[in-house]
Structure formats: structure tokens, C-alpha cells
Amino acid sequence: MKPTRRTFLTGASALSAATLAGYGSSLAAFQASAANTSGYKAIVCLFFLGGLDGHDTVLPYDQASYDRYAEIRASLMGQYANMQGGSTRARDRLLPLNPTNAASFGTRQFALPEELSGIKSLFDDGNAAIVGNVGPLIQPLNRQQFEAETVPQPKRLFSHNDQQSTWMSSQPEGAQFGWGGRFADAALAAGANSGSQEFSTITSLGNELFLTGSDARPYQIGLDGAPEIDALNFFENDDGSGTQSEVYQKLRDHFEAMDFNSSNLIDRDVANAMRTALTTNETFNEAFESIQPFVTEFPGNFLGQQLQAVANTIAIRDALLVSRQVFFVAIGGFDTHSNQANDLPGLQSQIDGGVVAFYQAMQELGLGNDVTLFTASDFGRTLAINGDGTDHGWGSHHFVIGDAVQGGQIYGDMPPYDLGHDQDAGSGRLIPTMSVEQFAEPLGRWFGLNDAEIAAALPNLGNFGAGPTFV
Numbered sequence: 001m002k003p004t005r006r007t008f009l010t011g012a013s014a015l016s017a018a019t020l021a022g023y024g025s026s027l028a029a030f031q032a033s034a035a036n037t038s039g040y041k042a043i044v045c046l047f048f049l050g051g052l053d054g055h056d057t058v059l060p061y062d063q064a065s066y067d068r069y070a071e072i073r074a075s076l077m078g079q080y081a082n083m084q085g086g087s088t089r090a091r092d093r094l095l096p097l098n099p100t101n102a103a104s105f106g107t108r109q110f111a112l113p114e115e116l117s118g119i120k121s122l123f124d125d126g127n128a129a130i131v132g133n134v135g136p137l138i139q140p141l142n143r144q145q146f147e148a149e150t151v152p153q154p155k156r157l158f159s160h161n162d163q164q165s166t167w168m169s170s171q172p173e174g175a176q177f178g179w180g181g182r183f184a185d186a187a188l189a190a191g192a193n194s195g196s197q198e199f200s201t202i203t204s205l206g207n208e209l210f211l212t213g214s215d216a217r218p219y220q221i222g223l224d225g226a227p228e229i230d231a232l233n234f235f236e237n238d239d240g241s242g243t244q245s246e247v248y249q250k251l252r253d254h255f256e257a258m259d260f261n262s263s264n265l266i267d268r269d270v271a272n273a274m275r276t277a278l279t280t281n282e283t284f285n286e287a288f289e290s291i292q293p294f295v296t297e298f299p300g301n302f303l304g305q306q307l308q309a310v311a312n313t314i315a316i317r318d319a320l321l322v323s324r325q326v327f328f329v330a331i332g333g334f335d336t337h338s339n340q341a342n343d344l345p346g347l348q349s350q351i352d353g354g355v356v357a358f359y360q361a362m363q364e365l366g367l368g369n370d371v372t373l374f375t376a377s378d379f380g381r382t383l384a385i386n387g388d389g390t391d392h393g394w395g396s397h398h399f400v401i402g403d404a405v406q407g408g409q410i411y412g413d414m415p416p417y418d419l420g421h422d423q424d425a426g427s428g429r430l431i432p433t434m435s436v437e438q439f440a441e442p443l444g445r446w447f448g449l450n451d452a453e454i455a456a457a458l459p460n461l462g463n464f465g466a467g468p469t470f471v
Contacts (some may be wrong), residue, residue, distance in 0.1 A: 001036045001188040002262065007203030008320070011327050012397075013461060016285070021309055026206075030089075031400050035186045035189070035190035035192070035447075035449050035450060035453055036190075036448035037186050037187050037190050037192035037323050037324055037448055038323070038448075039148045039285070039323065039370065040317055040322075040323050040324075040367070040370050040444070041323070041324055041370050041371070041447055041448065042157065042317075042324070042325040042326070042367075042370065042371045042372075043085070043180065043183070043325075043326050043327070043371075043372055043374070043410065043443055043447060044079070044310060044327045044328075044329065044357070044358075044371065044372070044373040044374070045180060045210055045326070045328045045329070045373075045374060045375075045376055046265060046305075046307075046329055046330070046331075046350075046351075046373055046374070046375045047164075047167075047328065047329070047330040047375075047376050047377065048330070048331060048343060048375065048376070048377035048378075049160075049164070049331065049332040049333075049334060049377075049378065050160070050258075050331050050332055050333060050334030050335035050336070050377075050378060051160070051163075051334050051336075051378040051379045051380065051381055051388050051392055051396075052334045052337055052375075052381075052395065052396055053334070053336060053340065053344065053378055053380065053381040053396075053399075054068075054133075054379065054380040054381070054393075054395070054396035054397040054430070055381065055383050055390075055417065055428070056089075056113075056308060056340070056344060056381075056390075057090065057111070057112070057113070057116070057348065057382070058097075058110055058111075058112065058130060058132075058410075058414070058447075059094055059110065059111050059113065059286045059398040060110060060111075061091070061096050061097070061110050061111035061191065062096060063091075063108040063109055064107075064110075064161060065108055065416070065417050066091050067376070068417060069383075069417040070385055072384060072417075072418070072419065072428070073383070074339075074383050075385060075387055075388065076247050076294060076340060076341060076385045076387075076388060076389075076390075079340070079341035079342075079388050080341045080403045081468070082305075082341075083341055083342070083345075085176075086098075087342075088112065088113050088114050088115060088345055093114055094111035094112070094113060094114070094151045095111055095112045095113070095114055095116070095117060096109060096110075096111045096118045097110045097111055097112065097123065097130075097410070098124070099130075099408060099409050099410045100124075100408045100409050100433065101409045101410065104329060105410070105414060107258075107405065108414070110130075110370040110410065110414065111346060113316075113345065115345045115346075115348035115349045115352060116348055116351070116352045116396075117352065118352045118353065118356035119242070119351075119355060119356070119401070120400060121336060121356075122355075122356070122359060122407070123226075123407060123408060124334045124408065125404060125407070126405075126406075126407040126408040127359070127368075127403055127404060127407045128399055128400065128401045128407045128408075129189050129399070129400045129401075129405050129406065129407045129408070129409050129410070129411060129469070129470045130397055130398070130399060130409075130410045130411070131397065131398050131400060131410075131411045131412050131434065131439060131470060132397050132410055132413050132414040132415075132433070132434070133257075133395040133396070133397065133412055133413050133414065133415055133423070133430050133432055133434060133437075134395060134396065134398050134412065134432055134434045134435075134436060134439045135167075135326065135379060135380070135394050135395035135396065135399070135430070135431075135432030135434075135435070135436065136154040136163060136166040136170070136435070136436050137154065137286060137432050137435040137436070137460070137464070138151075138152040138153060138154060138393075138460055138463065139151050139152055139374050139460075139464075140463070140464065141431055141432075141461045142422050142423065142431065143189075143421070143422050143423060143425065143431060144422075146425055149269075151310050154166050154172070154236055155171075156172050156173075157170075157292060157379075157394065158376050158379065158392040158393075158394070158429075159173075160303055160335070160392075161173045163378045164204050164378045165209060165435055166459045167376050167377070167378065168180070168208070168209045168210035168376075169209055169210070170437065170458070170460055171375070171460060175209060175212055176212065177209075177212055177438050178209045178211060178212055178213070179210070179457045180201060180209035180210045180211050180213075180328065180413065181201055181211050181212040181217075181218075181326070181446075181454075181460055182213050182214075182456065182457030182458075183213075183217050183443075183444050183449060184200040184201050184211070184213050184215075184216035184324065184325075184326050185213035185214050185216050185322035185457075186323075186453035186457065187200070187323075187447065187449075188215050188273065189215070190324070190448075192323045193242045193322045193324060193325075194321070195321060195325060196216070196283075196313070196320055196321040196322055197215065197216070197286070197303075198219050198280050198321045199219055199280075199313075199322050199325065199327045200215070200216045200219075200322065200324065200325060200326065200330075200451070201213070201216045201218050201219065201325070201327075201328075202218070202219050202310070202325060202326075202327050203218050203219075203220055203312055203327065203328040203329070204220065204222065204306050204309050204310075204329065205222060205306075205328065205329070206218075206220060206305065208328045209329050210326075210470075211328050216224075216326075218328075219280070221284065221309055221313060222309070223305045223306065223308070223309050223431050225283050225284065225288045226280070226281035226282075226284040226288070226456075244396065253405070256335075258271040261368055264388040277302075283320075284320070285315075285318035286319075287316040287320055288316060288374065289317060289463070290316065291312050291315055291316060292315070292433065294308075294311065294362045294364055295364060296357050296360040296364060297357065298311075298354070298357045298361075299350065299353040299354055299357060299369060301353075301354070302331070303329065303330075303350050303351065303354045304353060304357060305356045306327060306329040306330075306354075306369055307354045307355070307357065307358040308357070308358075308361075310327045310358070310455050311358055311361040311365075312471075313325075313327070313364070314362070314365065314367065314371060315365060319346060323385055324447065324448070327451060329345065331350060331351065332411040333347050333355075333406050334345040334347065334377065334378075336381070336389050337386065337389040337390070337391060338386075338387070338388050338389040338391055339388055339389060340389045340390060341386060341388065346351040351375075352361055355399075355401060355469070358373065359373075359401060359402070360367070362402070362403075368402065368403035368404075369402070370404070371402055372400065372401070372402035372404055372405060372443065372446065372471055373399075373400070373401045374398065374399065374400045374401070374439075375398045375399045375400075376398060376436075377396055378392075379392060379394050379395075379396060379413065380393035380395050380396030380397075380429070380430055381393040381396075381427075382396060382415065382427040382428045382429050383427065383428020384419065384421065384427040384428050387421055391427065392429075392430045393428070393429040393430060394425055394431060394432060395415075395423070395429075395430035395431060395432035396430070397414070400443075400470050400471060402471070403471050404446060404471050405470060406469065406470050406471065409470070411434075411468040412433060412434040412468060413434070414432040415430055415433070434462075434468075435460065435461075435464050436459070437458040437459075437460050437461040437463075437464060437467070438466070438467035439467055440457075440462050440467070441458060441461055441466055442459055442467045442468065442469055442470055442471050443456055443471060444457060444458070446471045
């Protein structure tokens with residue numbers, strides 16, 4: 001996914017909001033904090049931009065459900081059949097799941113496509129779980145309540161930007177803080193990352209809402225370290241004349257805004273940010289130089305390189321003096337209104353390769369129990385098709401991966417692969433049966449947060465109760 005002007009502006013606005021609003025609210029919500037910050041723990045959010053088709057990721061496998069699915073999606077299944085190498089959605093090519101809680105679903109069975117064979121192996125080994133039909137909710141909701149509008153519903157459903165924001169912050173576009181940032185806030189208030197809180201929430205994409213808290217501000221890294229200023233690097237080594245070192249110092253003073261003087265609060269904030277960024281990046285890169293290469297080979301695509309950057313950052317955790325971190329990575333291309341049979345399998349292969357490499361890298365670091373990755377997306381997609389693609393949906397199925405995960409299970413509900421049931425908002429759009437807050441709650445508890453901190457980070461959780469204990 002290439003950065004766009006819109007993604008840049010969205011990230012910049014989130015940072016600006018946090019900068020202006022964060023100073024007066026830093027610790028108020030966490031005065032009674034008792035978060036457990038012993039040891040090291042990290043949460044990694046893998047976001048599928050555009051809306052992942054959960055129906056085409058966790059597929060029906062029992063014959064009756066599969067036949068109905070193939071009937072509803074007949075033209076799309078035909079597109080798959082016409083692909084070179086044949087259809088990876090043919091039932092005899094699917095990878096059947098054998099969850100330890102299979103009895104919860106009666107005679108119904110489920111499978112993953114062969115493009116997710118690595119994640120399937122992690123599931124079989126108990127190191128990955130599937131969480132069914134997750135999505136933004138304000139209160140529990142069924143089809144009748146949705147159609148009658150008798151229960152509050154998330155604002156601006158089916159809108160990419162708004163539902164990305166709602167997933168990350170429980171509010172549509174324009175929100176200031178994300179629950180990943182709020183988790184980091186609680187850890188910081190309890191003394192985590194003392195003296196190096198700038199490395200608490202990290203992304204290689206830009207300033208993401210998910211990572212922004214009152215105190216936690218997203219720190220952006222490159223794929224091979226923190227950004228550097230080429231001019232400073234050029235003049236850093238003295239050529240013997242003294243001139244080069246003098247130029248270096250003047251440039252450094254400029255980038256650190258040493259001669260800057262203004263009474264304007266925003267100007268001063270920008271100057272302080274520039275000054276801090278230079279020294280923070282230098283600290284990061286000094287630690288980065290000590291990295292020992294992983295034996296694991298990461299895919300060369302953008303997602304694989306993002307996950308390698310996260311793995312490298314985790315590898316230098318001790319040098320950065322951190323005990324709690326939250327990361328955000330993303331892959332785009334999931335807005336599959338057309339050409340889904342051609343596009344989605346390749347994206348799923350990228351996900352599988354990147355996630356499996358990341359899991360293996362954590363094994364190399366001995367941190368399999370200390371790093372948990374989860375997936376998220378704008379929304380799911382319709383079960384009904386528009387010819388060769390699908391339209392914007394709502395709930396979807398997601399993965400949680402790591403040795404701390406109570407894996408090999410499917411948590412939550414898996415609505416029928418059919419139309420017109422109680423959780424169908426129309427055209428097979430799944431009304432979520434698990435809220436994002438319920439999905440996030442066990443992650444926060446595993447991260448070390450107490451009840452009060454979780455409630456502050458997830459304001460709608462009280463409408464639902466605790467989430468499943470998948471981690």
C-alpha cells in the first residue's frame with residue numbers, strides 16, 4: 001500500500017489533535033492505576049484496509065453450508081474456477097479446521113483457503129485462534145432492532161474512513177485517541193518505559209489514530225530504522241579543516257531549533273517536536289545498529305517488510321528501555337467490489353507469509369508468549385455478490401496469533417452462510433455479535449491493565465461485558 005495524500009492528512013490530523021489536547025489530560029483517567037508492567041509485552045495490530053471479506057477467509061466446509069454458499073456466490077465461484085490452476089475455493093482444496101470447541105457449532109464445519117496454510121498450521125498447533133463476527137457496536141443488536149432503529153447504532157456505517165476510525169477508537173472520523181494508545185497510556189502511568197515513553201506506540205505507516213493516547217504519541221520508523229537527515233550525516237565527520245564540523249553544528253542547531261524564539265504556542269510545540277525527533281531518532285538508530293539478523297526470512301513485499309521492522313524494533317527493546325509496546329501495520333487492497341477472485345488470494349498469501357515469518361522471528365527472540373498479533377479491518381463484506389466482487393459489509397472474522405493465545409478454537413459466533421437470518425443487515429452484511437470492545441478487552445487484560453484502565457480505554461465495554469478469554 002502506497003501512502004496517499006489522504007492517509008498522510010488523516011495521520012497528521014490525529015497527531016495534531018493529540019498534541020493540542022493531550023497536555024491537560026495526561027494522568028487524570030489513570031490516577032488509581034495499577035497496571036502490571038513487569039516483564040515485556042507487545043501488541044501488534046495488523047489492519048486490512050478496505051474491508052476484508054470474512055466470508056471468503058473463513059469459509060463453510062460442511063456440505064450443506066458449502067452448497068448454499070456456492071449457490072449464493074455462483075458467479076464469483078465461477079470466476080475462481082476460471083483462474084489459472086483452478087479454484088482454490090473448491091471444497092476439496094479448502095483446509096478444514098478442527099477446532100477444539102467444534103461441538104459449539106453442531107454439524108457446521110469451517111475451513112481456510114490454501115493461501116492461509118501457514119496460519120492454518122498455527123491454528124492446528126494451538127498458537128492461533130479465530131474470533132467470529134467482530135465489529136463496531138454501541139449495544140447488542142439484531143436484525144429487527146437494526147431495521148426498526150430501536151437500539152443505538154454506530155455512526156456512518158459502511159463508510160471506509162469512519163469505520164476504520166470506529167474500529168480504532170469507538171468513534172467515527174475526527175476522533176482523537178485510539179484504544180491502542182489508551183492501553184499504552186495506562187502502562188505509562190504505571191511506570192512502564194520510564195524515560196523512553198516515545199517508543200511506546202510505533203508504526204511504519206504514519207501517525208495512526210489507533211496508537212494515539214493522551215501521553216502515548218505514535219513514533220514512526222522506517223523499514224530499516226528511524227528516519228535520518230542526510231545533510232547531517234554528510235557533514236558529521238570532520239574533514240580536518242574544521243569547516244565541516246562547524247557546518248555540522250550549525251545544521252544541528254537549526255534542526256534542533258536552538259535559535260528559535262516565539263511566543264506562539266503552536267510554533268513552540270512544532271519546534272519542541274523537531275528537537276525531540278532528532279534526538280529520539282538518533283537513540284533509536286544507535287540501538288538499531290546492534291541488531292543481529294534473523295534466521296527467518298521475511299517476504300519482500302511491503303507487509304513483510306513492515307512486520308520485519310516491528311520484529312527488529314522488538315529485538316532492541318532492552319536498549320530502548322521499554323517493557324510495553326503497541327505496534328500498527330497495515331495492508332491495503334481489500335475493497336474488492338470487482339475482480340475479487342484475482343485480487344484476494346494474492347493478498348491472503350501476503351498476509352500468511354508475513355504473519356508466519358513474524359511468528360517465527362518471535363520464537364527466535366524467545367518472546368512467543370510475550371507478543372500477540374491480532375487482525376482488524378474497516379468492515380466485512382456482503383455475502384451477496386455484485387458479479388465478480390462484494391460490497392461493504394459490517395462484521396467479519398479475525399485472527400489472534402501468539403503463544404499466549406488459547407488457540408485452536410473459534411471464539412464468538414459464526415452466523416449462517418445464508419441470507420435473511422437474525423444477524424443479516426441485508427445482502428448478507430453481518431450485524432456483529434461481538435463488539436470491538438469485547439475483542440479488545442482480553443488483549444488489554446493480557447497487556448496488564450486492570451478493570452478501571454480497561455473501562456477508560458473501551459468506553460462502550462459496559463454495554464456488553466467482558467470478551468472471550470482467547471489470550
